[in-house]
Amino acid sequence: MSVTTSPTVPASIIIEKEPDSMTDDHISTCKLIKDQLFEVGPRYTDLKYIGEGAYGMVVSGYDSQTCQRVAIKKLSPFEHQCFCQRTLREIKILARLKHENVINIQDIIRSNVFDQMKDIYLVQQLMECDMYKLIKHQKLSSEHVCYFLYQILRGLKYIHSANVLHRDLKPSNLLLNTNCDLKICDFGLARIADPSCDHSGVLTEYVATRWYRAPEIMLNARGYNKPIDLWSVGCILGEMLNGKPLFPDLLDHLLTFNPNKRIDVSEALAHPYLKQYYDPNDEPTAIHPFTVEMEMDDFPIPKLKQLIWNETQLIKEHILFQKMPIKP
Template sequence: MSFDEPSRHSYKVSGQDFTIDTRFTITKELGHGAYGLVCAAQYDSGTPAGSTAVAIKKVNNIFNKKLLCKRALRELKLLRHFRGHKNIVCLYDMDIVDPVNFTEVYLYEELLDCDLHQIISSQQNLTDEHYQSFIYQILVGLKYIHSANVLHRDLKPGNLLVNSDCEIKICDFGLARRVSSENGEDGFMTEYVATRWYRAPEIMLSFRGYSAAIDVWSVGCILAELLGGAPFFKGTDYVNQLCIIIGVLGTPSEETIQRISSIRAQEFIRSMNKCDGIAFETLFPHANPLALDLLAGMLKFDPKERISLEDALNHPYLKVWRDPADESVCEHEFDFSFESVDDLESMKQMIKDEVRSFREFVRTPQDGTTS
């Protein structure tokens, strides 16, 4: 059998064809939306080892827009680059059903029990130890991602998968970008659609230059959501989001305001009534004081004042969980050169090449022979 032509069978799921490797059997639908469809499946290895549960994601209509195509390509490449880290979801396989006329890609991934959004929404009785463990694992995964010169840019509870042992896996790299150059360009804001509630102020206000601090802000929002049981900065639109943030954190300093590249945004902030903010101890009266200290470091309006990822890992709140031996770094920076490609046909070919290359990679044993 060639890498491109496994034996397949089809299911009807939510009114659409779901065509997968015959070694897999669909067990249930996990979700669907504009991006496509996700199902749980059992993999039959044909050996005494038995079957394994996986998640299969069908990414639809990737050639309707250049943006969707680029996001799909970015996701494939980054999942491969980060494959094997314990706090990043593992990609097992990829498939294209029709290499000539395809409009979708199938991703075979690690299946986890739920995501952090579902856990928080369920009102489960989580303890402070749960919060510590979750935040530590997210930071460990982020350290690995950032060491490859990559910013995730869309960290939120729904993109943090959780298993029954409370292990966290980061997923969804479609909005990731390289750490920006000094002038803050690199197409950083192109089609920026990350969930508003977890978006750092410097993204909304176009600060001069972006850094790993944008992901640290998102982790702070997640910690606050764990402590309070609901999204912390739940803005209804761009302006309301900014007003809520300033209402909690207080009016930023003039020095910080001057670092905003948009004069209009500067003037808007200066026009607001000045406020001192609200102490986290008031908002979360029953929280561990160390948790609130870490939260205060993560949710600094000015990214230059925000706690670094390394200092967050070293914070006393996470001391009981910390194991520097677990905090690996990526050996190679991620190659973003594909981002410069802008025509659909070239991107389509790149996706085909990526799928074929990955299929060969996962089917080649360590001794160099091909199974």
């Protein structure tokens, strides 16, 4: 990310390394981790547990081709329709978003036989920490808060320009490294918001961790849109500030109750608080926004499994031949 105004990037953050929970050899093709079988060898070895959520477990692994460690997220969606839908949406979206502040897919692993496909593994860049763990263990300086907020908004501007609502922005979905690079992750609850279509009555209220839900969701409003993500950013900013009285007006604009009066991402980026980083020429938007057709996925599990198979095959071919970014 180039910043033409030459601001001072905050000093590296100190991330406490958690002790390895296990050891591993470098030759096995599968590994049992906390009762979860990871079949990602022989390319990926030395698997170590990172964490897990409602929809999958994440481990780190050694990539024998790049000689680097990566993050591997295991998804096992095929017992429930909603899990299949979320998996399909996540891989579709991640495969088509390309931005410095959004996590990408480096590889995808699944069985080469359709009937034997039970799990999907997403291989992504390994970051060192997430925002939740960071602010849990240390207070952030004013400089770090500003720089992290800028990167969140920069990534969100790109996401929104692609007609995507993240719908689950929270500290644990913001990945960090010691250089203070930030990437937005976990698009399992993301949805397409095509401005050419009326989404009223279509978007569910069951989104976002409760503490980060916008009031229009809590009130069961069916016509919500991009402002829900800005509310979540406001909640995250409040946590990062940890009581520091820095630019309360920006926080007020992000946490405006009426979504129609809430600040949008471009306005937030242009706020004086972020002036040392703000550069409209270095805040790219999506070239090919998503359309509502990309989210036609209200199908039974067998049909969704076929769609996931097709999508993962497209991604595997894209990675193999290093083609141009996949278009929506």
